[in-house]
Amino acid sequence: MIHITLPDGAVRQYEEGISGLQIAQSISEGLARKVLAIKVNDEVWDLTRPIAKDAAIKLLTWDDQEGKATMWHSSAHLMAEAVEALYPGAKFGIGPDIEHGFYYDIDLGDRVISDEDFPLIEAKMKELASGAHAYKRKEVSKSDALQYFGNKGDEYKLELIQDLEDGQITFYESGHFVDLCRGPHLPDTSPIKAVKILSVAGAYWRGDEKRKMLTRLYGITFPKQKELDEYLVLLEEARKRDHRKLGRELELFTFSQMVGSGLPLWLPKGADLRERLELFLKKAQKKAGYYQVMTPHIGNVNLYKTSGHYQKYGQDSFRPISTPQEGEEFFLKPMNCPHHCEIYKAKPRSYKDLPLRLAEFGTVYRYEQSGELHGLTRVRGFTQDDAHIFCTPDQVKSEFVGVMDIVMKIFKALDFKDFLIQISLRDPNNKEKYIGSEENWEKSEQAIREVALEQGLNAEIVLGEAAFYGPKMDFMVKDALGRKWQLGTIQVDYNLPERFELEYVGADNEKHRPVMIHRAPFGSMERFVAVLIEHCAGKFPLWLVSEQAMILPVSDKYNDYAEKVLHLLENYDIRAAIDDRNEKVGKKIRDAELKRIPYMLVVGEKEENEGTVSVRRQGEGDQGSTSVEAFAQLVKDEISRMLAD
Numbered sequence: 001m002i003h004i005t006l007p008d009g010a011v012r013q014y015e016e017g018i019s020g021l022q023i024a025q026s027i028s029e030g031l032a033r034k035v036l037a038i039k040v041n042d043e044v045w046d047l048t049r050p051i052a053k054d055a056a057i058k059l060l061t062w063d064d065q066e067g068k069a070t071m072w073h074s075s076a077h078l079m080a081e082a083v084e085a086l087y088p089g090a091k092f093g094i095g096p097d098i099e100h101g102f103y104y105d106i107d108l109g110d111r112v113i114s115d116e117d118f119p120l121i122e123a124k125m126k127e128l129a130s131g132a133h134a135y136k137r138k139e140v141s142k143s144d145a146l147q148y149f150g151n152k153g154d155e156y157k158l159e160l161i162q163d164l165e166d167g168q169i170t171f172y173e174s175g176h177f178v179d180l181c182r183g184p185h186l187p188d189t190s191p192i193k194a195v196k197i198l199s200v201a202g203a204y205w206r207g208d209e210k211r212k213m214l215t216r217l218y219g220i221t222f223p224k225q226k227e228l229d230e231y232l233v234l235l236e237e238a239r240k241r242d243h244r245k246l247g248r249e250l251e252l253f254t255f256s257q258m259v260g261s262g263l264p265l266w267l268p269k270g271a272d273l274r275e276r277l278e279l280f281l282k283k284a285q286k287k288a289g290y291y292q293v294m295t296p297h298i299g300n301v302n303l304y305k306t307s308g309h310y311q312k313y314g315q316d317s318f319r320p321i322s323t324p325q326e327g328e329e330f331f332l333k334p335m336n337c338p339h340h341c342e343i344y345k346a347k348p349r350s351y352k353d354l355p356l357r358l359a360e361f362g363t364v365y366r367y368e369q370s371g372e373l374h375g376l377t378r379v380r381g382f383t384q385d386d387a388h389i390f391c392t393p394d395q396v397k398s399e400f401v402g403v404m405d406i407v408m409k410i411f412k413a414l415d416f417k418d419f420l421i422q423i424s425l426r427d428p429n430n431k432e433k434y435i436g437s438e439e440n441w442e443k444s445e446q447a448i449r450e451v452a453l454e455q456g457l458n459a460e461i462v463l464g465e466a467a468f469y470g471p472k473m474d475f476m477v478k479d480a481l482g483r484k485w486q487l488g489t490i491q492v493d494y495n496l497p498e499r500f501e502l503e504y505v506g507a508d509n510e511k512h513r514p515v516m517i518h519r520a521p522f523g524s525m526e527r528f529v530a531v532l533i534e535h536c537a538g539k540f541p542l543w544l545v546s547e548q549a550m551i552l553p554v555s556d557k558y559n560d561y562a563e564k565v566l567h568l569l570e571n572y573d574i575r576a577a578i579d580d581r582n583e584k585v586g587k588k589i590r591d592a593e594l595k596r597i598p599y600m601l602v603v604g605e606k607e608e609n610e611g612t613v614s615v616r617r618q619g620e621g622d623q624g625s626t627s628v629e630a631f632a633q634l635v636k637d638e639i640s641r642m643l644a645d
């Protein structure tokens with residue numbers, strides 16, 4: 001008999017060789033119908049694979065990301081089988097599951113798959129799935145594996161097998177399709193009920209631009225049609241909110257091939273928005289005792305050798321810049337931290353100087369493959385709302401509290417109501433792989449846990465996820481569509497103070513090492529603005545928009561009155577403009593709506609006579625007429641509610 005520990009800690013006894021499916025059946029028939037895979041000691045297994053030893057297990061269903069992943073990876077095989085049936089002789093690269101669905105890279109020879117072919121592939125997949133074909137796992141020798149794909153003439157699989165070790169190779173067979181695969185998979189194809197091919201794109205074999213371009217086919221599957229329908233509605237909404245689309249429509253940013261891919265150009269309205277975000281944070285930082293600093297965009301190669309970034313970014317990054325005469329080498333800065341360490345070292349520090357908080361909106365450059373670039377979320381140059389706090393080990397906790405205050409202020413002002421916090425700590429069984437003293441780690445891990453608890457924040461603690469140089473806290477926001485985005489981070493660092501030999505003189509007159517805390521509440525301005533656009537669908541909070549109100553005279557007879565309203569609003573620091581084009585007021589309203597201008601103020605004869613404006617709220621229509629002063633007060637109140645501490 002073996003002992004199986006369930007997630008709730010209960011231990012059950014089973015015959016040796018019991019499978020996940022049998023365990024599920026022993027618990028309930030309902031569970032057996034829903035279960036997709038099993039996690040055995042942190043590894044996801046096929047439900048049919050025998051368990052030989054005592055183990056801790058979790059039965060995975062559609063509610064678990066790993067359950068979904070197993071279904072989607074199995075669906076990738078199913079899609080490949082369908083493609084092979086429809087396009088005989090197709091060759092296959094890799095076909096993994098991804099965050100939402102799966103893809104397969106396929107060499108179709110000179111055939112092409114387009115949107116019109118999707119229904120055919122979907123129908124074939126559904127037909128194959130309904131046959132409930134088992135996914136059969138088979139261990140094969142390297143020579144047998146090479147022989148199989150050699151006979152089939154699939155050079156991509158042959159290349160993958162060459163890199164594998166004999167004795168480690170498994171095949172999965174389902175229906176008429178055999179794949180080189182580590183698994184895990186569903187027991188059979190029957191849970192795959194709803195199928196959608198989402199898109200097709202080109203992808204270089206192994207991401208190498210010098211190699212063949214394959215056809216990458218993306219798909220997604222669900223256990224119920226209803227779930228697929230809901231997903232497609234969400235996808236459509238996400239398309240409408242896509243920051244690349246809205247960024248263009250709202251004239252926030254652009255890209256130019258002449259400037260280079262992955263290098264955003266901020267247009268006046270985007271720059272204005274970004275500056276307002278920066279000012280907001282600068283003000284909060286000033287109040288919290290930060291000092292603003294500025295550092296150059298490049299740094300000597302030795303700076304990054306000292307910091308260790310050369311080893312991390314040097315080889316696979318932008319090439320160094322060399323001076324014509326002196327033979328010096330410079331790198332585009334990938335991080336602001338090394339520069340800030342040198343600012344710390346600019347003069348001797350005493351414990352009385354600590355905590356020292358240095359902040360900079362620092363632009364950094366990191367090489368990304370062109371195929372990986374995506375709007376403002378994956379770029380090659382971006383600005384971090386960076387700061388480094390140098391403090392004593394005893395100050396870590398209060399500094400965390402201070403940073404959290406700023407993060408919460410930001411989330412409130414921008415209406416991110418739903419967020420998650422992840423705390424990454426050491427692997428308690430592997431303490432030797434971390435640098436820094438046991439005492440300091442204890443102190444800071446304890447401090448981070450306490451901060452989360454005291455602030456009443458629902459934080460997930462993940463052991464073993466800390467960087468080798470210190471524990472950290474990450475903030476993930478859920479946007480209006482329920483999508484999770486990683487934004488800000490607070491990271492403790494024992495490494496850079498060592499590497500840069502940072503010191504302060506303590507109350508004991510001895511020299512000590514400070515602790516360094518990296519923090520960026522927005523993360524980067526580019527990524528943050530992208531997430532914000534998608535979260536609010538371009539309808540930015542009133543305090544943030546460049547144009548809070550658009551004054552719309554019903555004809556040019558009222559342009560003078562519109563001017564007068566504008567001046568009054570300016571006295572109240574309200575950002576407004578006049579649409580004095582010779583257009584019907586209906587058209588002016590539509591255009592202002594499209595530009596997501598929060599308030600539209602219609603003025604005509606009645607308004608002029610009464611000294612009022614007719615107020616329309618974006619997306620909500622007519623709000624009635626009011627005096628300019630009362631409107632100004634309304635705007636002020638709305639803003640102070642969002643920005644209140």
Ligand SMILES: [Zn+2]
Binds near residue numbers: 074077179180182
């Ligand atoms: Zn597979």
Ligand SMILES: [Zn+2]
Binds near residue numbers: 336337386388
């Ligand atoms: Zn840093």
